[in-house]
Amino acid sequence: MTDAANRTARIVATLSLALVMAGGGLSAPTVAQAVGAGSTASAPDLVGRTSATSVTKKTTIVRQPANLSIGRYGTRTKGTFTVVASGLKLSYKWQRRLPSGSSWKTISGARSRSYTARASTWASGTRFRVIVSGTGGKVTSRAAKLTVLKPTKTPAKDAEKAFGLTGLTQGVDLSAYQYVPGARINMDKVIGWVGADGFTILRNGSGARPIKQAYTDACTNQARKTGSTPVVEDCAYAKFADRASAAGISLGHYWFNGWISTIDTTSKQLFAGGFTPEASAATFVKWLKADGHYTKKSTDPLVLDVEAGHAWTKTSGGKKYTVSLRAWRPAEVTAFLTEVKSLLGAEGYQANLYVYMSANAASKQVAGAYVWADVAPLARLWVASWGTDNGRIPTSQPKVGPWADQGGWSLWQYTSNARISGDGVGALDGDIATADAWTPKA
Incomplete structure (x- = not known):
């Protein structure tokens, strides 16, 4: 049989089978079923050619x-x-x-x-x-x-509702960055926003600049220089404290950890000048009593801000030295806190001690143990946890590490994007406080 005859026989057989299936009540597959509904396909006709059979798929x-x-x-x-x-x-x-x-x-x-x-x-x-x-x-x-x-106007109430808490108050933390020429904060607006039971936490001073370091005074734009100690009093501290105290809102005071001898890796102590945590504590207490309206009846939070600074470069003997200001370690923090408590206690003051740090830092573990386990019994926690930093209370409370056994956070910096209409500066650090935040630890 020739190739043409073979081809004709196969076609006839296929046609016969299809006719038998149709006549016997069986459902022969259609072209659309064979190639999938909603597709465009080509199928062989009965003489071996192809013909386009289009099925449009609905959008x-x-x-x-x-x-x-x-x-x-x-x-x-x-x-x-x-x-x-x-x-x-x-x-x-x-x-x-x-x-x-x-x-x-x-x-x-x-x-x-x-x-x-x-x-x-x-x-x-x-x-x-x-x-x-x-x-x-x-x-x-x-x-x-x-x-x-938009940023909330009522973070304390929002947090109470979200987490079933009671007695919360709201406030902001301030420093010279909110008192620069041409953009000085309107304290009346701040006082109105925090409310009669609100608060502000003020930067007392900082050790963030090395010794003998030129800088620009934030409050005046005038040139300044640190001396033989790496500390600078916040130029807006006394002004803010005066205004807040006159308005009757609660105060807190913080010190930014800075250059100390254990951070300065140069043999000549080019950055820290041999300064210590204890010396930092003594300076903090001195300025606190002089400018912060702090009395023997005060139970204001006294905070060590535990954060890293940035790198600085010094030149000595024709050689450049660059050292980064790291955050203080637990032993250094403990030395500062212990000295503050000792100095104030010796004169009949109460010391409501705090540390400030991020939630990640507070909950950090090494070898399964919390890094700050020895500090948590000494000081309350002011924790920074911003979520998406949209000016609103985040959807979950901060991680607090070993402070979970100490009652959790006492102050929560929930955003760096608090907004107070007419404040003159724009974004602020927003905070909320628990009902016992102004009560010293036993």
Whole structure:
């Protein structure tokens, strides 16, 4: 039998089988079933040729865009709307409707399955939708709403509601950075925001600059230079303390850890000049009693701010030395706290001791043990935990490490983006305090 005859026989056999199946009540598979519904396929005809059999897949939305919440400030000031669609040769066109509007407008350039909305571009309440087009038609998604979260005016109440707490108060912490010429904070606005039971925590001084270091005074813009000790009193401390005390709001006082001999790795002590934690404590107490309205009845938080500074460079004998200011270690912190308590106690003052650090630092462990386990019984915790730093209370309370056995945090710096209308400076560090935060540890 020739090749042509063989081919003809196979075609006849295929046709006969199909006819038998149809006549016997069986359902013969269609071309569409064989290649998949919604596809365009080619199938052989009865004489061996191919013919185009087109089945158009309908354009459909599989997953709708979801509502989004982002912050006006902080680390999450944008969010992405996304649609998932099925069909062939899909294209996308995003549209928006303003909160006060009734009409939809196409967003220029928004032509992909996702659209990123920014708080700096769109107002809270703006709605977004997308038109998806394909060979199977056109479909419009449901509208999704963008919510832009602004900083709260009531962080204490918010935290009480979120975590079932009671007796919280709110405040801000301030330093000379909020008292620069041309941008000095309006303390009346701050006092109104914190409320009658509120507080402010003020920087007393800092050891962040090395000895014999030129710098610019933040309050006056005048040139200054540190002396033989690496400490500088905060130039706004006394002014802030005067105003806060006159208004009757509670005070706290903090010292930024700084250059001490155990950090200075140079043989000549080019940075620290042999300064110690105990000497730092003595300077803190001196300025506290002189300028901070601190009396023997005071139970104000007295805080050691445990943070790293930056690198400094000194030249000696024609050689440059660069050393970074690290955060103090537990033994150094303990020496400072012990000296503050001893100096104040000897004169009949109460010492409500605190340390300030991030939640990650507070909960740090080495070999399964908390780094700050020996410090936690000595001092309360002022913890920094900002979440997305949007000026609102984060969704969970801070990690506190060994302070969990000491009652947890007493002060919580919940953001660096607190906003007080008319304050004159913009963003502030916002804090909340527990009801017993002004009670010294037994």
